Amino acid sequence: MKEIMTAKNVKLSYGNFEALHGIDLDFPEKRLTALIGPSGCGKSTFLRCLNRMNDDITGVKISGDIRFNGKDIYSPKMDLVALRKHVGMVFQQPTPFPFSVYDNVAYGLRIAGVKDKKLIEQRVEESLKQAAIWDETKDNLKRNAQAFSGGQQQRICIARTLAIRPEVVLLDEPTSALDPISSMEIEKTLMSLKHKYTFIMVTHNLQQASRVADQVAFLMNGNLIETGPTEKMFISPKNKVTSNYLNGRFG
Amino acid sequence: MSEKNDDLKKVVNQALAEQKVPHVKLDKMKPSTVDIDKLTKPSKETHQEYWGKGLTFLAIILIILLVVSIIGFVGEHGLATFFSDHVNIIHFLTSTNWDPTQGENHVGALAMIVTSFLVTLISALIAAPFAIAVALFMTEYSSKRSAKFLQSVTELLVGIPSVVYGFLGLTIIVPTIRNVFGGTGFGILAATLVLFVMVLPTITSLTVDALKAVPTELRNSSAALGATRWQTIYHVILRASTSRILTAIIFGMARAFGEALAVQMVIGNAVLMPYNLVSPSATLTSQLTSQMGNTVMGTLPNNALWSLALLLLLMSLLFNFLVHLIGKKGKK
Numbered sequence: 001m002k003e004i005m006t007a008k009n010v011k012l013s014y015g016n017f018e019a020l021h022g023i024d025l026d027f028p029e030k031r032l033t034a035l036i037g038p039s040g041c042g043k044s045t046f047l048r049c050l051n052r053m054n055d056d057i058t059g060v061k062i063s064g065d066i067r068f069n070g071k072d073i074y075s076p077k078m079d080l081v082a083l084r085k086h087v088g089m090v091f092q093q094p095t096p097f098p099f100s101v102y103d104n105v106a107y108g109l110r111i112a113g114v115k116d117k118k119l120i121e122q123r124v125e126e127s128l129k130q131a132a133i134w135d136e137t138k139d140n141l142k143r144n145a146q147a148f149s150g151g152q153q154q155r156i157c158i159a160r161t162l163a164i165r166p167e168v169v170l171l172d173e174p175t176s177a178l179d180p181i182s183s184m185e186i187e188k189t190l191m192s193l194k195h196k197y198t199f200i201m202v203t204h205n206l207q208q209a210s211r212v213a214d215q216v217a218f219l220m221n222g223n224l225i226e227t228g229p230t231e232k233m234f235i236s237p238k239n240k241v242t243s244n245y246l247n248g249r250f251g
Numbered sequence: 252m253s254e255k256n257d258d259l260k261k262v263v264n265q266a267l268a269e270q271k272v273p274h275v276k277l278d279k280m281k282p283s284t285v286d287i288d289k290l291t292k293p294s295k296e297t298h299q300e301y302w303g304k305g306l307t308f309l310a311i312i313l314i315i316l317l318v319v320s321i322i323g324f325v326g327e328h329g330l331a332t333f334f335s336d337h338v339n340i341i342h343f344l345t346s347t348n349w350d351p352t353q354g355e356n357h358v359g360a361l362a363m364i365v366t367s368f369l370v371t372l373i374s375a376l377i378a379a380p381f382a383i384a385v386a387l388f389m390t391e392y393s394s395k396r397s398a399k400f401l402q403s404v405t406e407l408l409v410g411i412p413s414v415v416y417g418f419l420g421l422t423i424i425v426p427t428i429r430n431v432f433g434g435t436g437f438g439i440l441a442a443t444l445v446l447f448v449m450v451l452p453t454i455t456s457l458t459v460d461a462l463k464a465v466p467t468e469l470r471n472s473s474a475a476l477g478a479t480r481w482q483t484i485y486h487v488i489l490r491a492s493t494s495r496i497l498t499a500i501i502f503g504m505a506r507a508f509g510e511a512l513a514v515q516m517v518i519g520n521a522v523l524m525p526y527n528l529v530s531p532s533a534t535l536t537s538q539l540t541s542q543m544g545n546t547v548m549g550t551l552p553n554n555a556l557w558s559l560a561l562l563l564l565l566m567s568l569l570f571n572f573l574v575h576l577i578g579k580k581g582k583k
């Protein structure tokens with residue numbers, strides 16, 4: 001199986017505080033990898049390294065080697081804008097732009113210079129369907145996206161990311177703001193799409209990880225404790241800490 | 252499990268041992284007996300509440316009285332021109348013949364109204380793009396330190412008294428215009444340039460506030476979709492803050508419209524319809540400040556000035572109304 005993204009010895013410090021202490025993790029193509037671990041262990045930080053969203057934070061220092069399709073994404077020649085078109089991201093909190101649903105989903109295409117109205121229209125519909133939000137939005141595509149509920153907004157944001165057809169989609173706790181039904185919708189979406197996209201998802205919901213993930217990586221205190229295929233991680237983890245965490249024996 | 256509990260115990264014990272302040276005994280924290288009599292009487296806090304409410308209420312009454320009496324006073328004198336001096340209100344608004352000492356047929360304010368609007372509009376329209384550009388630079392591009400520096404510069408500029416701007420205009424701008432375009436140098440162009448410098452910091456600092464109010468998450472989301480900085484600014488940030496930026500521009504216009512002293516110093520103070528940008532002219536405010544001392548209370552020339560003041564008051568109400576309207580629209 002091909003590894004679409006690889007991370008070697010990734011270290012990151014916010015000022016003097018080292019949040020990641022050298023993480024080695026590979027992401028197989030067209031699979032879903034779940035990043036799990038206690039709050040504050042560096043999951044979001046690591047995820048943001050993968051599309052260089054940490055770059056703008058003042059005082060941040062990143063070292064190590066992260067490759068996308070074999071190319072070093074931290075090389076000075078890397079085009080950030082192009083990278084982010086291939087490695088999309090959905091944030092923990094829904095962040096719709098203050099304009100219509102349609103314009104939100106079409107945003108990525110329009111800024112990429114797509115002029116073909118038919119294509120945009122088709123993509124918008126397709127993406128909204130993929131994100132399981134089409135039924136709720138199809139009659140009011142012109143409505144301000146911020147006027148929807150938090151869960152609906154999050155699915156609009158997922159649609160917005162899918163619309164640019166990235167190869168890798170980074171998801172930071174995409175369902176933490178959702179009710180169980182919408183979460184299940186999103187999970188279904190992920191299940192049906194993971195043969196087309198590579199997903200890397202942070203989640204606190206271990207059941208969710210066990211349901212949708214092909215590979216699970218367990219982080220703690222800025223270290224990668226263990227990684228492996230989902231079943232193996234849940235049934236026979238090598239590390240005692242992992243097994244404690246997965247069985248809920250941590251405060 | 253038990254291993255973890257033991258660890259926890261050890262940690263707690265150690266923490267207690269290291270504690271410098273003696274351990275607080277919690278024995279005395281029993282619920283105190285409830286005194287029913289006390290509950291039905293207003294407590295000290297409730298009394299304070301009454302006092303606080305009373306004081307704020309008084310202050311509000313005072314301010315309302317003040318506002319009402321200002322409007323009443325200006326209204327009474329301003330309207331006297333039309334009711335007791337029998338000036339035709341249409342004539343007042345449409346005639347350019349301004350010489351109230353000659354009687355009621357010479358009270359036409361159109362030239363001043365037009366000049367006021369011209370200097371306001373032109374200065375705000377030139378200042379707005381500059382202000383937006385500076386504000387964008389401060390919030391989106393520059394480092395924190397240079398943004399702070401620019402911020403204190405704008406605050407300083409807002410705080411400079413208008414006489415200083417007028418004085419600078421008089422000694423620098425007017426002679427320059429005289430040399431370039433000929434004529435006296437006094438006129439709308441000089442006034443506009445002075446006002447441009449004066450409203451620029453106002454609009455800038457309000458626009459900075461507007462841009463800062465756009466959540467960082469929107470910038471990140473846009474960047475994560477492959478947008479360049481400029482695309483993010485143009486498609487997301489400016490769009491999200493349009494109504495607040497418009498409000499900023501209107502505040503700038505209100506300042507320009509109401510500015511008297513600095514304008515009076517450079518506009519030439521001739522109540523004439525401006526036929527070009529460098530001919531001497533007068534605005535509502537400049538006419539008020541320059542003629543205030545030359546009229547006798549209760550006479551037509553004096554009442555006519557009050558009518559100008561009333562017009563200014565109505566304009567500032569209109570500006571306020573516009574700000575509210577835009578604010579409401581922005582919330583939709």
Ligand SMILES: Nc1ncnc2c1ncn2[C@@H]1O[C@H](COP(=O)(O)OP(=O)(O)OP(=O)(O)O)[C@@H](O)[C@H]1O
Binds near residue numbers: 041
């Ligand atoms: N911008 C920042 N500046 C400084 N420190 C930060 C910043 N962002 C995160 N950190 C620190 O880095 C560590 C890892 O944070 P991170 O957000 O990656 O945790 P997380 O695993 O995503 O937690 P959660 O599950 O609660 O979202 C934390 O200790 C946090 O305090």
Ligand SMILES: [Mg+2]
Binds near residue numbers: 043045092172
């Ligand atoms: Mg997080």
